[in-house]
Structures are given as structure tokens and as C-alpha cells.
Amino acid sequence: MLSKRIQTALAGSSAIRAMFVEGKELAAKVGEENVFDFSLGNPATPAPESLKQAMKDLLDDMDPLVLHGYMSNAGYEDVRAAIAENLNSRFGTDFTWNNIVMTVGAAGGINIVFKTILDPGDEVIVFAPFFGEYKSYAANFDAAVVTVAPDYKTFQPDLDAFAASFTEKTKAVIVNTPNNPTGVIYSDETMTKIGEILRSKEEEYQKEIYLISDEPYRELIYDGAEENFLTKYYHNTIVGYSFSKSLSLPGERIGYIAVPNEVTDAEQMLAGIEVANRTLGFVNAPSLIQKAAAACVNEKTNLEFYDKNRIDLYEGLKKLGFTCIKPQGAFYLWLKSPVEDEAQFVAAAKKYNLILVKGSAFGCSGYVRLAYCISNDKINRSLDAFAKLANEYGLGV
Amino acid sequence: MLSKRIQTALAGSSAIRAMFVEGKELAAKVGEENVFDFSLGNPATPAPESLKQAMKDLLDDMDPLVLHGYMSNAGYEDVRAAIAENLNSRFGTDFTWNNIVMTVGAAGGINIVFKTILDPGDEVIVFAPFFGEYKSYAANFDAAVVTVAPDYKTFQPDLDAFAASFTEKTKAVIVNTPNNPTGVIYSDETMTKIGEILRSKEEEYQKEIYLISDEPYRELIYDGAEENFLTKYYHNTIVGYSFSKSLSLPGERIGYIAVPNEVTDAEQMLAGIEVANRTLGFVNAPSLIQKAAAACVNEKTNLEFYDKNRIDLYEGLKKLGFTCIKPQGAFYLWLKSPVEDEAQFVAAAKKYNLILVKGSAFGCSGYVRLAYCISNDKINRSLDAFAKLANEYGLGV
Numbered sequence: 001m002l003s004k005r006i007q008t009a010l011a012g013s014s015a016i017r018a019m020f021v022e023g024k025e026l027a028a029k030v031g032e033e034n035v036f037d038f039s040l041g042n043p044a045t046p047a048p049e050s051l052k053q054a055m056k057d058l059l060d061d062m063d064p065l066v067l068h069g070y071m072s073n074a075g076y077e078d079v080r081a082a083i084a085e086n087l088n089s090r091f092g093t094d095f096t097w098n099n100i101v102m103t104v105g106a107a108g109g110i111n112i113v114f115k116t117i118l119d120p121g122d123e124v125i126v127f128a129p130f131f132g133e134y135k136s137y138a139a140n141f142d143a144a145v146v147t148v149a150p151d152y153k154t155f156q157p158d159l160d161a162f163a164a165s166f167t168e169k170t171k172a173v174i175v176n177t178p179n180n181p182t183g184v185i186y187s188d189e190t191m192t193k194i195g196e197i198l199r200s201k202e203e204e205y206q207k208e209i210y211l212i213s214d215e216p217y218r219e220l221i222y223d224g225a226e227e228n229f230l231t232k233y234y235h236n237t238i239v240g241y242s243f244s245k246s247l248s249l250p251g252e253r254i255g256y257i258a259v260p261n262e263v264t265d266a267e268q269m270l271a272g273i274e275v276a277n278r279t280l281g282f283v284n285a286p287s288l289i290q291k292a293a294a295a296c297v298n299e300k301t302n303l304e305f306y307d308k309n310r311i312d313l314y315e316g317l318k319k320l321g322f323t324c325i326k327p328q329g330a331f332y333l334w335l336k337s338p339v340e341d342e343a344q345f346v347a348a349a350k351k352y353n354l355i356l357v358k359g360s361a362f363g364c365s366g367y368v369r370l371a372y373c374i375s376n377d378k379i380n381r382s383l384d385a386f387a388k389l390a391n392e393y394g395l396g397v
Numbered sequence: 398m399l400s401k402r403i404q405t406a407l408a409g410s411s412a413i414r415a416m417f418v419e420g421k422e423l424a425a426k427v428g429e430e431n432v433f434d435f436s437l438g439n440p441a442t443p444a445p446e447s448l449k450q451a452m453k454d455l456l457d458d459m460d461p462l463v464l465h466g467y468m469s470n471a472g473y474e475d476v477r478a479a480i481a482e483n484l485n486s487r488f489g490t491d492f493t494w495n496n497i498v499m500t501v502g503a504a505g506g507i508n509i510v511f512k513t514i515l516d517p518g519d520e521v522i523v524f525a526p527f528f529g530e531y532k533s534y535a536a537n538f539d540a541a542v543v544t545v546a547p548d549y550k551t552f553q554p555d556l557d558a559f560a561a562s563f564t565e566k567t568k569a570v571i572v573n574t575p576n577n578p579t580g581v582i583y584s585d586e587t588m589t590k591i592g593e594i595l596r597s598k599e600e601e602y603q604k605e606i607y608l609i610s611d612e613p614y615r616e617l618i619y620d621g622a623e624e625n626f627l628t629k630y631y632h633n634t635i636v637g638y639s640f641s642k643s644l645s646l647p648g649e650r651i652g653y654i655a656v657p658n659e660v661t662d663a664e665q666m667l668a669g670i671e672v673a674n675r676t677l678g679f680v681n682a683p684s685l686i687q688k689a690a691a692a693c694v695n696e697k698t699n700l701e702f703y704d705k706n707r708i709d710l711y712e713g714l715k716k717l718g719f720t721c722i723k724p725q726g727a728f729y730l731w732l733k734s735p736v737e738d739e740a741q742f743v744a745a746a747k748k749y750n751l752i753l754v755k756g757s758a759f760g761c762s763g764y765v766r767l768a769y770c771i772s773n774d775k776i777n778r779s780l781d782a783f784a785k786l787a788n789e790y791g792l793g794v
Contacts, residue, residue, distance in 0.1 A: 001514070001604060001605045001661070001662075002513055002514060002662075002669045003512065003513060003514055003515050003516045003538070004516055005512070005516075006512060006513045006514075006669040006672060006673060007669075009669075009672045009676055010665075010668060010669060010672055017470075017675075042462075042466055042467045043462070043466070044462070046461040046462050047461045047465050052457075055452070055456055055685075056456055059449050059452055059453055063443070064443040064444045064448075064449065065441070065443050065645070067648075068645060068646035068647070068648050068649050069439055069645075069647060069648045070437065070647050070648050104501060104650070104678065104679060104680075105678070105680060107678040107679075107680050108678040108679065109678075110678065115402070116399055116400060116403045117398070117399060117400055117403075118400050133676065136675075136676035137676070137678065139676075140676065140677060140678075141400070171398075207398060208398045248461070248462070248466075249465035249466075249684075250466060251464075251465050251466045251467050251468060251681060251683070251684030252683050252684055253501070253679070253680060253681070253682075253684075254683075264398070265398075265399075268399060268407075269399065271407055272399045272400075272403040272404075272406075272407060275406045275407055276406075278414075278530075278533075279406055279530065279533035279534070279537065280508060280537060280677065280678075281501065281502070281504040281505040281506075281507065281508035281509075281534065281537075281677075281679075282501060282504075282505065282650070282679070283501075283504050283650060284648060286649050286650050286651075286686065287648030287649055288649060288685075288686070289685070
């Protein structure tokens with residue numbers, strides 16, 4: 001006798017995880033080396049050597065009662081200070097340790113922010129295509145997501161549609177740039193306009209509306225793009241970050257929430273987020289990895305590795321006649337299905353051992369997502385399989 | 398504009414954490430060595446040397462993409478298998494890896510179980526005094542706790558009151574033995590009767606009612622008591638465990654849920670718990686510490702350390718004329734306030750730099766909790782302060 005909510009969740013279980021399982025099953029049949037599994041956003045380049053060394057040093061040098069013990073529910077103060085200083089030096093912010101709450105990944109972070117701001121019946125605006133879990137996170141607090149369709153040429157948000165999507169129940173807007181699943185970076189112009197619209201809507205509805213910036217891919221950007229930090233566009237912006245991608249440790253569950261002083265009642269907000277961290281059962285972010293992440297806060301992932309995959313895959317697919325959005329960041333490629341029902345396309349791809357995820361899992365049918373965080377050898381070998389798939393749909397020359 | 402739930406939570410914030418903060422403030426004034434802080438259940442004996450070695454070996458020997466990467470949301474299969482085998486060898490259970498879900502501590506574990514079984518309006522029976530967070534955890538899913546008063550002589554549950562507390566809305570019962578805050582171990586007789594009552598209530602209401610056993614103190618038992626595992630008393634028992642106390646790593650957030658095959662629709666239950674782990678934002682238990690805990694699954698904490706504190710404190714307080722429940726497990730001592738309003742007693746104790754937590758934080762006023770996980774030197778020095786406190790209340794000879 002499971003709860004109704006979990007029965008619903010089980011019925012509509014994650015399409016990404018489902019494809020990941022299909023990939024594993026296929027690998028058991030035809031050999032792991034013959035499956036081109038583009039399903040999961042699991043970093044493919046190892047954590048930096050300095051992370052390993054930092055962890056070993058912490059284990060050798062620190063009092064284990066402190067290293068593995070309880071700290072403030074918001075995290076170690078020195079860790080929060082290191083992150084605040086790092087952000088200040090990169091983005092000209094004026095954070096202190098007190099603006100930062102360490103979290104169990106970005107997923108934990110978004111949930112404690114949602115718990116802190118959402119009442120039942122509230123609405124959260126999301127830009128399609130979007131990370132499907134946002135829906136579950138809002139549902140955890142009896143709130144609903146309202147989806148805004150993209151500009152299908154650029155996959156920037158359609159800002160007229162955005163402005164029209166507000167109601168009296170709107171409490172928050174989530175942006176995720178560089179974007180999962182499209183790889184698109186929201187332009188400075190887009191973000192400036194989003195800020196303007198939010199200010200006018202706060203005025204119109206006479207209440208706070210929060211912009212939540214989900215930034216796990218902040219540093220994963222190509223072609224000389226500049227890292228962006230969204231608090232400058234709008235006063236009520238709350239940032240959620242994860243070290244999963246920058247330090248290649250998604251299994252360790254470490255991230256943070258940053259609440260600038262410009263946020264209305266910032267102090268109360270931070271107190272609420274800290275309480276939510278405790279009462280939702282996270283209690284605090286894992287302790288050793290907090291310290292290790294702070295020690296490696298200036299490390300970068302192997303961007304060249306992903307960039308090579310990006311170019312090889314994008315150019316290869318274009319040559320085969322597929323229509324793709326050119327990725328600017330993250331490690332995802334967004335491809336237009338040659339047929340309207342992309343589930344049919346995903347099934348056809350599987351015949352060639354290509355594991356893709358359907359766009360409807362991200363609130364945007366007619367497209368598929370490819371996570372190109374696999375070996376470059378596989379990327380290039382996959383193009384033979386894609387050639388057969390293209391042939392089946394009469395693409396190319 | 399915080400959510401109403403968080404506004405309520407902030408207003409009634411944790412009394413334990415509040416006393417912990419008072420202790421810190423006092424330490425800043427009079428010196429840390431002069432404050433006898435009995436507020437927090439933070440292990441006082443360091444993590445075993447083998448844990449440090451296991452972590453360093455894992456860092457040296459394992460592929461970092463696996464060690465720090467995503468795994469199944471339920472945890473690494475080899476970790477779950479190691480825990481299943483350990484439980485089987487100690488308690489005669491017949492678990493496989495599939496019965497175990499790795500969790501972000503016991504707090505994370507209880508929340509994902511609650512999410513899996515509780516619908517809005519459901520009731521969870523708790524035995525007073527109880528860990529106050531249970532109330533927040535139930536409220537996360539719009540369920541309420543129903544409190545059953547204890548037998549005040551033994552602090553075993555009052556089983557007649559228990560039997561009378563069921564309604565059509567009862568979905569679960571939580572037990573926590575060895576108990577926080579009393580240190581009492583529920584006897585075999587108590588547990589047998591709880592099982593009988595649960596079976597008859599399932600029959601009466603014609604539905605599943607779950608017994609959730611919160612077992613972070615399972616191995617912290619004294620006077621030759623035998624470790625107990627509660628699945629043998631009742632078929633619909635779900636066990637939540639934390640390594641926080643046995644391996645002294647409460648900051649690392651690592652535990653597990655065990656669902657025996659005897660649980661109704663066990664497979665569905667496990668699938669639901671895994672989905673809840675993902676959608677509540679935990680995603681999975683932290684990865685490195687999963688592997689390290691599995692490597693140390695046979696380690697025990699320094700029981701002698703706590704036992705000496707227990708004896709010294711209990712005998713010392715009795716001699717001073719205080720009325721205490723003799724602790725049988727965990728690292729808490731439950732003391733009867735000499736005045737009905739224990740908040741007044743807690744305030745008086747603070748004058749002598751004694752930091753205690755009022756029983757009403759555990760749903761049982763008129764008592765206070767002492768967490769004796771501090772140095773033995775402090776335990777013995779605290780008795781001088783308690784002597785002055787006893788004198789103030791005219792206790793002893």
C-alpha cells in the first residue's frame with residue numbers, strides 16, 4: 001500500500017534512468033564496447049588528481065571528530081567562506097560565508113529552496129525543454145510547474161510566452177544555463193529581459209518572485225564563452241550549484257546554495273533554507289567532501305575532452321543530414337527527430353545500439369537528447385551507427 | 398515571503414540545536430573547558446583507524462569515475478550485498494543486496510520511507526519521549542504524529558495506551574531502541590507485544606500498518622545486552638540504520654534502509670523507496686563513504702568509552718539525589734526535573750555552565766536529556782556543578 005504520490009511517480013518513472021537501464025541490458029547482450037549509450041549525464045573525465053590528494057591530506061591531518069562530525073546544518077564556515085571568496089573574485093559579488101549553504105548536490109539544494117518558498121498551489125515557471133526532475137521537486141511541496149515553450153530556432157526562451165505565463169500563484173522561475181538538455185547558453189540579452197520581466201511582474205503582483213538559477217554546468221562552456229553568474233540580472237536571484245560536473249563527482253552529492261544580500265529578507269531566507277536542510281532529512285552536506293571541494297574550488301574539469309566530443313559529434317551528425325542545435329555548453333546535444341513521434345526514432349536508434357533519450361522527458365517532444373560524456377572513440381564509432389539510422393530515414397545525400 | 402511551513406518551522410526551531418548554540422555562546426564567554434555541554438548527540442570517540450585506511454585505499458585503488466560517479470539510486474550493489482551479508486550473519490535474516498537501499502543517513506532514510514508510504518492525513522504513532530524530528534518528517538508529507546505516553550516507571554511504552562491510539566488513519570509506528578532520549582532498550586516482551594498489537598490492528602483495519610525501526614544506536618548497548626534486530630517481531634517491519642554512531646561519522650550522512658521480503662509487496666516498496674530517494678533530491682547516498690562503510694561493516698565504536706561516562710554520570714547524579722532512568726544503551730541519560738517545569742530547571746543548570754535539553758523537545762515534559770558523549774574528565778568535573786544545582790533544589794542529604 002504505497003502512497004498515491006509514489007504510485008504516480010513509479011508509473012511515470014524517469015525516462016533518462018529507463019534508457020540507462022536499457023543501455024545496460026543491451027550491453028549485457030552485445031558487449032559494452034558495442035553500445036553507444038548517450039543516456040546519462042555522468043562525467044566521463046576523472047576527478048582531478050588534486051581532489052584525491054586533498055582528501056588524503058584531510059584524512060591524515062584533520063581531527064576525525066571534526067572531519068566526520070556534525071557541523072552547522074549550513075556547512076563548515078571555512079568551506080562556505082572559501083566558496084564565497086571564490087565567487088567574489090570571479091564574479092564581483094560580495095558574499096561572505098553567511099550567504100552560502102552547503103547542500104547535498106544541486107538536487108538537494110533546489111529542494112530545500114523550494115521547501116523554503118513554496119506553499120501548496122504555488123506555480124514555478126520552467127523553460128522547455130527542462131530537466132524533468134523539476135516537476136518532481138515542485139510536486140514535493142504541492143506546487144506545479146508551468147511550462148514556457150522555447151523559440152524553436154535558437155532554443156532561447158520565448159520571452160513573450162514567458163511574460164504571458166505569470167499568474168497570481170507564480171512564486172518562482174527556474175533557469176538552467178548552460179542548459180540541460182539543449183546545450184544552449186542563455187544570452188546576456190535573454191537574461192537581461194528575463195530580469196526586466198521579473199521586476200515588472202513583482203510590481204504587478206506586489207510580491208516577491210524568485211529566480212532560481214540551477215548552475216551545475218556553469219564552467220562547461222566552449223568557443224571562448226565567458227562564465228556567467230546570474231545574480232546581476234535580478235535582485236531576487238538564488239543560485240544552486242553542484243560540484244558534480246566541475247570536479248567529476250556526481251555520486252558524492254556536494255553543492256551549495258548562494259543567497260545574495262539583495263534578496264528580500266535574505267537573512268530569514270537563509271535561516272529557512274538551513275532549517276529545510278535539516279527537516280527534509282539532509283541534515284547537512286557530507287562533511288569530508290565539503291572540505292575537499294573547498295580545497296579544489298579553483299580546479300576545472302577537462303574541458304578539451306568534452307569539446308572534442310562536441311565538435312566530432314555535432315559535425316558528424318550534421319554531415320549525415322541530422323538537424324541539431326549547436327551545443328554551446330554542458331555536455332548535451334539536442335537533435336531534431338526526423339519524425340514527429342521521437343519515441344519511434346529512439347526505438348529505431350536502439351536497433352543500431354544507439355541509446356538516446358526522448359525530448360518529451362524534458363517537456364519538448366519531437367527532439368532527442370544525446371549526453372556526449374562518453375569516450376571520444378565511441379563518439380566516432382557511433383557515427384557509423386548514426387549513418388545507418390540516417391539512411392533508414394532517407395537523410396543526407 | 399517564506400512558505401508557511403518554513404515560517405512555522407523557524408518559529409518552533411530545534412530545542413537541541415538551540416541549546417547547542419547556547420553552549421557555544423557560553424563557551425566563548427567562560428572558556429570551552431568550563432562548559433559542560435550535554436546538548437548534542439555528536440560521537441565523542443573518533444572514527445576507527447580502519448575507516449581512514451579504507452578511504453585512502455579506495456582513493457588509491459579505485460577508478461575515480463566509479464568511486465565518485467553515479468550508481469543505482471539505491472546504492473552500489475557490492476555495498477548493499479556486504480551489508481545484507483553482515484545482517485544475515487548477525488541476525489539470521491535472509492537479505493540479499495536487493496533488500497537494502499543506501500541512504501543519506503537515517504534521517505534521509507526515514508524521509509524516503511515516509512514519502513513512500515504516507516498520504517496526506519495519515520497518522521504515525523510515536524512513543525514519547527521521542528526524537529523531535531519525527532514530527533517534521535511526518536509533516537513533510539502532510540501526515541501527523543500521534544503520541545503514546547510511556548510507562549513512567551520504566552520508560553517502556555505503555556502498551557494499553559498504544560493499542561488505544563490506532564485509528565483508521567494509522568499508517569505507521571516508529572520505534573527507536575536503544576532510545577533517544579531515554580537510553581532505555583525496549584524489552585523482548587515489549588517488542589513481542591508491539592508485534593501482536595500491530596498484527597491485530599492490521600486485521601481490524603484490513604490494511605498494512607508498518608513498523609519503522611530507527612536503529613542508529615543498535616550496537617551502543619551496555620551490561621552485556623544482546624544486539625536486537627526488530628524484523629523478527631512483525632512482518633511489516635522496515636529498518637532504518639545510520640553508521641553515524643557505530644563509525645563516529647554523523648557529518649558524512651551514511652545509512653541504509655532494509656526491507657525484508659516478508660513486507661507486503663516488498664519489491665514495490667523497494668522500488669518506491671528508490672524513486673523517493675531520487676525525487677526528494679538525495680539522488681543517492683554519498684559514494685565514497687558507501688564503499689568505506691561497507692569495508693568497515695564489522696567495526697565497533699569504543700563502547701568502553703561511553704560505558705565509563707554512563708556509569709560515572711549515573712552513579713554521580715544518583716548520589717547527589719537526582720532521579721534518573723538508568724541508561725541501557727545509546728549515550729543519553731534521562732533525568733527527572735526536580736520541578737514540574739523543566740525549562741526552569743534547564744535555565745538554573747545553565748548558571749553552573751550545565752547545558753541540558755528540556756524533555757518537552759521530545760514530547761515529554763518534566764524531564765531533561767543529557768547527551769554524555771563528552772570527555773570523561775568533563776563528566777566527572779560536571780558533577781561538582783551538578784552538586785551545586787542539587788543544592789539549589791534541596792536534593793540529597
